[in-house]
Amino acid sequence: MSLVMNKTELEGVLLIDKPKGYTSHDVVDRVRRKLKMKRVGHAGTLDPLATGLLIILIGKATKISQYLMSLGKEYDATMLLGQTTDSQDSDGQVLVTREVKNFSKENIEAVMEQFVGDQYQLPPMFSAKKINGVPLYKLARKGQEIEREPRFIHISKIELTEYDLPKIRFCVICSKGTYVRTIAHDIGEKLGCGAHLIQLRRTHTDHFSIEDAITLENFEALSISDIRDRLIPIYKAVPKLSSL
Secondary structure (H helix, E strand, O other), rough: OHHOOOOOOEEEEEEEEOOOOOOOOHHHHHHHHOOOOOEEEEOOOOOOOOOOEEEEEEHHHHHHHHHHHHOEEEEEEEEEEEEEEEOEEOOOEEEEEOEEEEEEEHHHHHHHHHOOOOEHHHHHOOOOEEEEEEEEEHHHHHHOOOOOEEEEEEEHHHEEEEEOOOOEEEEEEOOOOHHHHHHHHHHHHOOOOOOOEEEEEEEEEEEHHHOOOHHHHHHHHOOHHHHHHHHEEEHHHHHOOOOO
């Protein structure tokens, strides 16, 4: 019986369009239940607020997690000027409300341009980053704030896509480990009015696109045979590691 199971066990990369309100682990759990498999993981966490491309790794594909997590990401994001929150996004508590000046589109673009390139970014307290094995968000929920080491990141592109004060929509292409909500927060500080992220959607991870993803609801309605047909083989997902 085990030989049959091994022969037919699914393996490969599945692209899911994560819905808002779910953690990345929630999605993994749903996939595990549907496939009746434990060997399921993901390559790159999305906050509950965020939607979009979540790379799910099934079977032997879990071995390529580190490679896929290291790839650059592209996001569509919206921030609200005039308010800062403890989580730097709309899931948090408002800390400060400030007046939003009548910034011109050129004002916003000039500030955004300052964020392009190599830099160090301080991880937010409300994050999954672990210090001594404890996720920062667990400490933050207890009202604790501890010293964090800035993380080296690279922002390849940041572009204003919609200008509707106090809302600003932008596209950002960045390296792994970049917190887009921290970018929004820091832009708000540069402008002097504060800001927090109210919408985030991952559209690309390197060559993987949201256009090729399936919603969680549609995934759960598929037959196992149809799911197998949707899986991206390891050799196509990571040609250099095709020997796995």
